[in-house]
Amino acid sequence: MFAVQDRILTFGVSQSSQESPIEELKEQSVQYENSKPSKTVIVGVGPAGLATAIMLARRGWSNITIFDKLPRPPLSGSQEWGDPERSYNIGLDIKGQNALKTLEVWDRVEQHCADVKGRMDWIPGSKNPQRVDFIQKFGYSIKVIQRDCLAGCLLEEIQDKYADKISVHYNVECQQVQWSKNGHARLTMLDKTSIETPFLVGADGANSAVRSNLVESSKFDHGEEVEYVKYEDDNERVYKTISLEIPENFRDDLDYSAVCLDDIIIDALPLKGRRAIAVVLFRPNNQKILQAKTGKEVHDLFASYFPMFLPFLTAESCDAFARKPVHKLPTFQHCGPVIHRSNTTVMLGDAIHTVKPFFGFGINTALDDIFWLDRCLDSPTLRQSLVRFSEKRGHEAVAIVEISRALDRPGLTGLCNFFLPMLLDKLFEDLLPGVFAPNLLTYLRAPGVR
Numbered sequence: 001m002f003a004v005q006d007r008i009l010t011f012g013v014s015q016s017s018q019e020s021p022i023e024e025l026k027e028q029s030v031q032y033e034n035s036k037p038s039k040t041v042i043v044g045v046g047p048a049g050l051a052t053a054i055m056l057a058r059r060g061w062s063n064i065t066i067f068d069k070l071p072r073p074p075l076s077g078s079q080e081w082g083d084p085e086r087s088y089n090i091g092l093d094i095k096g097q098n099a100l101k102t103l104e105v106w107d108r109v110e111q112h113c114a115d116v117k118g119r120m121d122w123i124p125g126s127k128n129p130q131r132v133d134f135i136q137k138f139g140y141s142i143k144v145i146q147r148d149c150l151a152g153c154l155l156e157e158i159q160d161k162y163a164d165k166i167s168v169h170y171n172v173e174c175q176q177v178q179w180s181k182n183g184h185a186r187l188t189m190l191d192k193t194s195i196e197t198p199f200l201v202g203a204d205g206a207n208s209a210v211r212s213n214l215v216e217s218s219k220f221d222h223g224e225e226v227e228y229v230k231y232e233d234d235n236e237r238v239y240k241t242i243s244l245e246i247p248e249n250f251r252d253d254l255d256y257s258a259v260c261l262d263d264i265i266i267d268a269l270p271l272k273g274r275r276a277i278a279v280v281l282f283r284p285n286n287q288k289i290l291q292a293k294t295g296k297e298v299h300d301l302f303a304s305y306f307p308m309f310l311p312f313l314t315a316e317s318c319d320a321f322a323r324k325p326v327h328k329l330p331t332f333q334h335c336g337p338v339i340h341r342s343n344t345t346v347m348l349g350d351a352i353h354t355v356k357p358f359f360g361f362g363i364n365t366a367l368d369d370i371f372w373l374d375r376c377l378d379s380p381t382l383r384q385s386l387v388r389f390s391e392k393r394g395h396e397a398v399a400i401v402e403i404s405r406a407l408d409r410p411g412l413t414g415l416c417n418f419f420l421p422m423l424l425d426k427l428f429e430d431l432l433p434g435v436f437a438p439n440l441l442t443y444l445r446a447p448g449v450r
């Protein structure tokens, strides 16, 4: 934890430390001169906050401070990354990969990713698993990395290349944001210290403090109201994670998933080195899972629900699963279409679009936000840039949440929405590939769809 004084001092980077980078970037910065605030604060050191900081530094912005309420994650080379307690796996699709390539951080990230070329899904009532080839369907493979390892890579990129422009702080929680008449945002931290900034980025995830303050304050402003919708979770599932070892007779480049009629879903994304981390999603009242308190009981549970996964289990992973706490999934929520405040504040990532992780939209949409904010910042003024960004991404935030939620309806509707289109699409596409288009999920993952 930083001492109060340390924090206030480090929030203001001394002028002398900025002189040389500014000189170096003079030529490139002329184009954006009107858009560059003297200081930027980003709340949230998740993938979205870190990638935004890198993007802004590459545009020649400096004096960027980014902070998070949680402690610092381990470095990307740490052994801890195999531990599902530390972080779940996320799949980077073409949008996520392209956004990271644009930031020139892809090489660093890719070396920690498993290359996932397809899926194998066991659907209730069907004896044989259904196979999907990502290369055939999407034209590329999904790259899988643990969420905190991705954050670790982005952090190392900042330390190596942008340390003179970006300062990162952990264990600092933003509690309140107020906007003064001069347009500056004033942030008050949990320990009552405060900081003022002409430009604020809210990248603080599903329970964003920036968002809740912006939504409230916009109701009393003369500017545009920031709308926020949080849906009640009418199809609640909770989850536990489990470490798996991929047996020699199974491919190590597939996403393995299965659903059983007791409404439990397992999805195992591989890591490098024949390991995988599975998320087991179940109803909060599923006593069979909640009461499995020993490794043996967990093994028996898999034998009855997911026998196809038995060869992936180890005694340690069953014991660990039995001890694990149950986690809640985030509920569907969105901001939009307005996701900024005049020329002072903008929000992105899970703070504006939170979805359940079944469809892999979260991280990729977050990174795509940064790709587009970068382009919108080419506008002559910061205000115009943020208006453009709202126009471009505000509707998208609403759409991505609405689409995901429509696919997550309870009961038979949910099953029909989720599985039937997949089965029918697959059937018709296999029979008459030229006539039937790929399904919605495939379409949204196709290169070039934005």
Ligand SMILES: Cc1cc2nc3c(=O)[nH]c(=O)nc-3n(C[C@H](O)[C@H](O)[C@H](O)COP(=O)(O)OP(=O)(O)OC[C@H]3O[C@@H](n4cnc5c(N)ncnc54)[C@H](O)[C@@H]3O)c2cc1C
Binding pocket: 043, 044, 045, 046, 047, 048, 049, 067, 068, 069, 070, 088, 089, 090, 091, 147, 172, 173, 174, 175, 203, 204, 205, 206, 207, 208, 209, 239, 279, 329, 330, 348, 349, 350, 351, 357, 359, 360, 361, 362, 363, 364, 365, 366
């Ligand atoms: C089990 C699970 C599996 C998932 N799998 C996938 C997947 O396969 N594919 C996919 O695309 N997405 C997946 N997601 C979603 C994905 O993790 C998020 O979409 C992504 O992390 C969003 O990035 P972000 O930076 O916007 O938010 P976050 O990753 O949530 O980061 C926000 C950061 O802000 C910090 N913060 C919050 N409030 C404050 C505050 N008041 N002050 C200071 N700091 C604060 C938090 O500590 C956090 O570090 C999954 C999520 C879960 C829970």
